[in-house]
Amino acid sequence: MDLLLRNARVIDPANDRDQTGDVLVSAGRIADIAPRLEVGPERLASVTVLDLTGNWLVPGLIDMHVHLREPGDEYKETIASGTAAAAAGGFTTVACMPNTKPVNDCAAVTQFILRRAEETGSCRVLPVAAVSRNLEGRQMVEVGDVRDAGAVALSDDGRPVMSAQLMRRALEYASRFDLPIISHAEDLELARGGQMNEGAVATQLGLHGIPTAAEAVMVARDCLLAEWTGGRLHIAHVSCADSVRIIRTAKARGVSVSAETAPHYFTLTEDALVDYDTVYKVNPPLRSRKDLEAIKEGLVDGTLDAIATDHAPHSSVEKDIEFDAAANGMIGLESALPLILELLWDGTLTPAQAIAKVTVQPARILRQPYGTLTIGAPADLTVIDPDARYTLDQASFRSKGCNCPFHGREVRGRVVLTVGAGRVRFSR
Amino acid sequence: MTFTRKDLLGMRDMEAGEIRHILNTAASFREINTRAIKKVPTLRGKTVIHLFYEPSTRTRISFEIAAKRLSADTYSVGTSTSSMVKGETFFDTLKNLEAMKPDLFVIRHSASGTPQRLARRTSAAVINAGDGMHEHPSQALLDLLTIQDHKGHLDGLTVGIVGDIAHSRVARSNIWGLNKLGSRVIACGPPTLIPHDLQQMGVEVSHRLEDLVPDLDVLMVLRLQKERQEQMLLPSLREYATYFGVTEAKLAGAKPELLIMHPGPINRGVEISSEVADGGRSVILDQVTNGVAVRMALLYLLLHREEETA
Ligand SMILES: [Zn+2]
Numbered sequence: 001m002d003l004l005l006r007n008a009r010v011i012d013p014a015n016d017r018d019q020t021g022d023v024l025v026s027a028g029r030i031a032d033i034a035p036r037l038e039v040g041p042e043r044l045a046s047v048t049v050l051d052l053t054g055n056w057l058v059p060g061l062i063d064m065h066v067h068l069r070e071p072g073d074e075y076k077e078t079i080a081s082g083t084a085a086a087a088a089g090g091f092t093t094v095a096c097m098p099n100t101k102p103v104n105d106c107a108a109v110t111q112f113i114l115r116r117a118e119e120t121g122s123c124r125v126l127p128v129a130a131v132s133r134n135l136e137g138r139q140m141v142e143v144g145d146v147r148d149a150g151a152v153a154l155s156d157d158g159r160p161v162m163s164a165q166l167m168r169r170a171l172e173y174a175s176r177f178d179l180p181i182i183s184h185a186e187d188l189e190l191a192r193g194g195q196m197n198e199g200a201v202a203t204q205l206g207l208h209g210i211p212t213a214a215e216a217v218m219v220a221r222d223c224l225l226a227e228w229t230g231g232r233l234h235i236a237h238v239s240c241a242d243s244v245r246i247i248r249t250a251k252a253r254g255v256s257v258s259a260e261t262a263p264h265y266f267t268l269t270e271d272a273l274v275d276y277d278t279v280y281k282v283n284p285p286l287r288s289r290k291d292l293e294a295i296k297e298g299l300v301d302g303t304l305d306a307i308a309t310d311h312a313p314h315s316s317v318e319k320d321i322e323f324d325a326a327a328n329g330m331i332g333l334e335s336a337l338p339l340i341l342e343l344l345w346d347g348t349l350t351p352a353q354a355i356a357k358v359t360v361q362p363a364r365i366l367r368q369p370y371g372t373l374t375i376g377a378p379a380d381l382t383v384i385d386p387d388a389r390y391t392l393d394q395a396s397f398r399s400k401g402c403n404c405p406f407h408g409r410e411v412r413g414r415v416v417l418t419v420g421a422g423r424v425r426f427s428r
Numbered sequence: 429m430t431f432t433r434k435d436l437l438g439m440r441d442m443e444a445g446e447i448r449h450i451l452n453t454a455a456s457f458r459e460i461n462t463r464a465i466k467k468v469p470t471l472r473g474k475t476v477i478h479l480f481y482e483p484s485t486r487t488r489i490s491f492e493i494a495a496k497r498l499s500a501d502t503y504s505v506g507t508s509t510s511s512m513v514k515g516e517t518f519f520d521t522l523k524n525l526e527a528m529k530p531d532l533f534v535i536r537h538s539a540s541g542t543p544q545r546l547a548r549r550t551s552a553a554v555i556n557a558g559d560g561m562h563e564h565p566s567q568a569l570l571d572l573l574t575i576q577d578h579k580g581h582l583d584g585l586t587v588g589i590v591g592d593i594a595h596s597r598v599a600r601s602n603i604w605g606l607n608k609l610g611s612r613v614i615a616c617g618p619p620t621l622i623p624h625d626l627q628q629m630g631v632e633v634s635h636r637l638e639d640l641v642p643d644l645d646v647l648m649v650l651r652l653q654k655e656r657q658e659q660m661l662l663p664s665l666r667e668y669a670t671y672f673g674v675t676e677a678k679l680a681g682a683k684p685e686l687l688i689m690h691p692g693p694i695n696r697g698v699e700i701s702s703e704v705a706d707g708g709r710s711v712i713l714d715q716v717t718n719g720v721a722v723r724m725a726l727l728y729l730l731l732h733r734e735e736e737t738a
Contacts, residue, residue, distance in 0.1 A: 195540075200624070200625035200629075203623040203626055203628070204440070204628075204629060205540060205541065205562060206541075206559070206560050206561035206562030206597060206600060207540050207541075207561070207562075209624060275541075275544065276540070276541030276542075276545055317517065322537065322542050323540060323541045324539040324540070324560070325539065
């Protein structure tokens, strides 16, 4: 079935397009875009026409950092539930991290994820394979093998690559296969025992602190190694001012480094933890107001290329326990879009800047042909009602995770239609 | 003054008037503890559950004695610290205990914030008997009572707290409480044991004990855990004792009426010398005695409140 989407505000940062018009989807691809498209009466029977007056039509959103928990922790999330959440959140593509059970450190697990996504998924899934076997930080995975099986990047996410030597070698070796290394930048020694950001709030709550330096020293190390090796580096979930500053400097030197942050780092601060609510426990931790402002500046000047959710579903068994034993992580797929739009409403970003950070920018980092409305490209698109005002309600989410820190937040802007490769994956 | 709180979780959110009311109530209970038969029927028919999820001797006994002298029925639940026992989470256990309709929980837990989270889920009163590195309000209250007994007042006093401030719930509760009652507080210790941005709690910070001794009316000495050496916080206990251990020599320039306090148990020869701990300035045993009276006052005020509303 073809689709004719009429009268939407079409925002396609990759093609510098921001105009009201019509989009024709045919055979799973973007067939045409113009201020006015007509279909002849002979085709009308095979075309669904939707009037999208007042709505925005953007490329299907891409989340380059999610945890789908399958295989291994299906009680927390499955590829089916996680991708259903993605589609409801406007995402047509997600990149899933390898810290599953077993770890995605070989072609067989990569293929398993892709097959499950094919069978049960509601959006495209791009597996990220581990840097090291079983995430142990000792021996590299077979990079060519996982790449050929479909992995789009390498990361030991969930933990850092503590060995500088392994990081150096991985950057070098992976460059042969054109895969980026995604760094979860955390010095485990500096972060040891930490429960939240180190500072006045942690001191008063009596919680062990994690200094911003635990992240920034690893960002600096990895930028230096990327410069030396020429390898492609991507910094995950940037949370603090120091990291932004270091990445900015590295980019100015021409280092091949990109970076993402997550909505919670430009929306929440450490002050959220005053009641010891474990829903706000995340790694890296929520930081200070000064860090939050620096993250926004990094988004504005392009130091931070992408916004990714770090969607990390947990059940009450991991979260509804003592603070120091509770798991880190928040779900994000079904709350990300309205939080990103808050950066428009407060004037931080333009619509094109904001949309680019969840479409064409992550696509470029992962070297994927998505995130654009280029004619002939796969018809991934998301329709947003920018004026809808509503309350985020975790009970309505598709994700199995119980850990949404934005439950109850009043927001503006909602996904009304998600189309992946020409198929309607979600509609409201 | 009526006491309207459901719980006693920390000194941070208490008002000066409430603190004074607790201290006055505690002072009035002291007499019971000197009788031949140390028991009154005030809390007969009330059920108090002691949840001790961290090793403790003196605080636990102090609370048990306080409850029994007021004729409450007391029960104890305690395990080694473990969030999951037989597949049941800590909060599952509490839900079951809650279903047995206790009137008050006394909780000690190694994880900061656990009493606060318990209090939000139960209609019973909750007393924090020490949570992680966060607060230990009954200890601060008994310390305040002890200072008041000896000095007659708290406002205008200069109080030093020396030792492992970073890991100390006693220090935090005392900083809040002393500030509210008008004392000047100086925290002292090596930079590794002073937490980040401590000054924002309204306290001065010093790294030289000898510099502050002459100003002090009270010196609270904190217990130093031996593990701090392995955590890269200190080179050795020996060097700690050299710079921060409280000895008669270090107190040479002190005011004659300086009070020495310690929440116990003490490491003789590490944070405090035996001479000082057992000497004329020490009020360490008065603290322990006052602990029972303060805990009786807390039980009475929290459970009495319920009676008024019923
Ligand atoms: Zn990570």
